[in-house]
Amino acid sequence: MxxxxxxxxxxxxxxxxxxxxxxxxxxxxxxxxxxxxxxxxxxxxxxxxxxxxxxxxxxxxxxxxxxxxxxxxxxxxxxxxxxxxxxxxxxxxxDTRGAVCGCVKTLSGSLKPEYAEALKRVEIDGVAVKDYAEEAGITSNNAGVRVFRARDALRKQVQRTCGACATEGCVDCTCASG
CATH class of the missing domain: 1.10.1740 (Rna Polymerase Sigma Factor; Chain: A)
Structure with missing residues (x-):
């Protein structure tokens, strides 16, 4: 330049x-x-x-x-x-976590006890899956599978019980089970 x-x-x-x-x-x-x-x-x-x-x-x-x-x-x-x-x-x-219909709470009690406990600790209490695994004395992979199966079982229960409202997320449910 x-x-x-x-x-x-x-x-x-x-x-x-x-x-x-x-x-x-x-x-x-x-x-x-x-x-x-x-x-x-x-x-x-x-x-x-x-x-x-x-x-x-x-x-x-x-x-x-x-x-x-x-x-x-x-x-x-x-x-x-x-x-x-x-x-x-x-x-x-x-914010909607507290608004989920009563069906979910009621139906989660009908799950196998280990599934109900897994969902409670991971979904409600907010515990990480690996921490839940440690608490339950199982491997992280096993805990992940358990949580997956628990969610699937609960989803199927809600669909059987609540029907159409379950497809919308089951928030502010008006079905008879709620």
Whole structure:
């Protein structure tokens, strides 16, 4: 890169900042994007021969940098929105835990005792499967199978007893068993 090229960019630094600030709305952000653009384009400056062309070329670089920044910000916003929605879903799922119909509580008593205990500890008490395995004196794999089979047995019992409401998650059940 020639001295004249570097001098042209330095002379227009304030104009570049103003250009970026108008598009980004923040002086600090404009400074960051400008520095980033300088760093990314320093190797390519040698290809531009004329002093007047370097300024126009660098404005194109800055326009692209603004577009890249806005895309990254939009992507980050979408990611944050998705995370917020997921957290809200988890929170509302936790809120419905207490609203599950009485059928589930009643029918869980009809399960084999080890299934009922597995569901109580893992689903209600929130104990990790590996911790439940330790408590029960069984392997983690065995505990996982037990919890799976207990859920399946309870699901089948609820479907037999409650019918249609079970397909909707059996929340605020109005069936006769509740």
């Amino acid at each position: 020639s001295e004249a090229t570097m001098q042209a960019l330095v002379e227009h630094r304030e104009a570049f900042l103003a250009f970026l600030e108008r598009r980004l709305g923040s002086r600090a952000l404009a400074e960051d994007v400008l520095q980033d653009a300088f760093v990314r384009s320093i190797d390519k400056l040698g290809a531009v021969r004329e002093r007047d062309a370097i300024v126009a070329w660098f404005y194109r670089v800055l326009r692209n940098a603004v577009v890249d920044h806005q895309r990254r910000r939009a992507t980050a916003s979408k990611g944050l929105a998705a995370l917020a929605a997921e957290l809200e879903t988890e929170r509302s799922g936790a």
